[in-house]
Amino acid sequence: MIIGSTREGRVGDRIGRWFVSRAERRDGIVLRVLDLVEYDLPARYPKTPTAEVTEFAAAVGLAEAFVVVTPEYNRSFPASLKQAIDYAYDEWRAKPVGFVSYGHRSDGICAVEQLRPVFTELHAVTMRDGVRLDLMHDRLDEDDHAVVAMLDQLTWWGLALREARAARPYVS
Numbered sequence: 001m002i003i004g005s006t007r008e009g010r011v012g013d014r015i016g017r018w019f020v021s022r023a024e025r026r027d028g029i030v031l032r033v034l035d036l037v038e039y040d041l042p043a044r045y046p047k048t049p050t051a052e053v054t055e056f057a058a059a060v061g062l063a064e065a066f067v068v069v070t071p072e073y074n075r076s077f078p079a080s081l082k083q084a085i086d087y088a089y090d091e092w093r094a095k096p097v098g099f100v101s102y103g104h105r106s107d108g109i110c111a112v113e114q115l116r117p118v119f120t121e122l123h124a125v126t127m128r129d130g131v132r133l134d135l136m137h138d139r140l141d142e143d144d145h146a147v148v149a150m151l152d153q154l155t156w157w158g159l160a161l162r163e164a165r166a167a168r169p170y171v172s
């Protein structure tokens with residue numbers, strides 16, 4: 001799970017913890033949290049990857065599926081998230097991505113719809129159904145159905161793509 005907001009005073013970490021508490025109820029998922037505030041990723045893309053860039057890309061490479069927790073900023077997703085996504089490449093390939101999105105008066109759907117082509121470019125597969133929260137109205141304890149639906153799809157794709165990657169090299 002990647003927490004996409006690094007904003008001071010963010011709610012993204014709280015939403016991330018809530019999602020972890022729900023995901024841990026399921027068998028068969030080992031969840032690791034990649035919180036972008038814990039990675040000092042360079043604002044200027046370096047010629048040579050820094051240790052933090054290498055560490056982040058390696059963590060992405062180890063995962064078999066992703067949950068991206070994203071707020072909506074000006075009808076899109078935050079720059080911190082794009083910066084992190086761009087620091088890995090092959091590590092995203094042929095893996096599924098589900099979204100937990102949120103906003104104020106929106107449920108983050110604009111952020112999600114802009115993330116889809118980014119992940120398509122990286123040969124990742126995005127889940128149709130996500131967890132969408134309008135911070136103005138939603139209560140986290142009411143969204144269990146959406147969590148289950150998204151994790152069902154993510155698990156299905158995660159298993160299918162794990163087998164496919166093992167069976168034959170991905171084409172690109």
Ligand SMILES: Cc1cc2nc3c(=O)[nH]c(=O)nc-3n(C[C@H](O)[C@H](O)[C@H](O)COP(=O)(O)O)c2cc1C
Nearest residue numbers: 005007010011012071072073074075103104105106
């Ligand atoms: C720069 C900025 C732009 C925002 N734009 C939107 C927006 O377009 N739609 C929306 O629903 N909420 C918007 N918001 C509200 C955020 O979704 C809300 O503040 C949320 O808590 C941000 O996530 P974070 O606290 O994890 O950083 C915006 C917030 C910021 C800081």
